[in-house]
Amino acid sequence: MQRHSLSVSELTEPDVVRRALDALCREVDGEAAVAKTALRKRSAFSEVLGAAVGKGYFAENPLARVKWQAPGVSEEVDPACVPNPTQVACLLTAVGRQRGRGPHLEAFFGCMYYAAMRPAEVIHLQISQCHLPKSGWGMFNLSGGVVTAGKEWTDDGAVHEVDSLKR
Structure with missing residues (x-):
């Protein structure tokens, strides 16, 4: 493992940090990770580097000096x-x-x-949010979605909780 690992001091090099960030955009099998996953991994990486600053390995977080943007999402739907x-x-x-x-x-x-709604949004849909004319298209005013979090993870012990709309 030592042969394939970098020393902590090498993380002061912007190119090394950039390569690490690019690696966070890949899954273990080499496939591109979704944007949300890449950003979550970057956040964890930043926390680790912040802890290293606290321990005295760095004077500042090496990510602060690196300009990097996670790749955008390009999901293509097969019409078939x-x-x-x-x-x-x-x-x-x-x-x-x-x-x-x-x-x-x-x-x-x-x-x-x-209406191109997510399942969680349909579950949370109330009749008061539906504006449906006798003919033609109507409109839904969505306010959130019901997600299954598990009673261990909710504040009130309920299995489901209402979450905000995804972008």
Whole structure:
């Protein structure tokens, strides 16, 4: 491990820090990490370097001298994987005919397709947020999403909590 590791003092070199930041943008298998993951890893790296400053290894955090920007997200959707409007209409009709929760699921998946909503946003949707005319397109005023956090992780011990909208 020593042969493949850098000494702490080498982190004072901007090129070394830049290479480390670029490595944080990759998963273990070499695939590009999503932007949020890269930023989370950079934050952890900054905390480690901040602790090193506190221990006297550096006079200042080496990240402060490096200009670096995480790569943007470029997610390309394969059109062959997305159902067309006719297929969606058939699927929603079939789901709606199912006994029990069929109509509920028809509305759920319809919101996801036609309003491009996330599942958590659909779950949190209230009738008061829906402005639906008799014909044509309507509007939803979304206010958040319901996420499953687990009762150990919520302030009130509930399994679900309302979270703000994602960008």
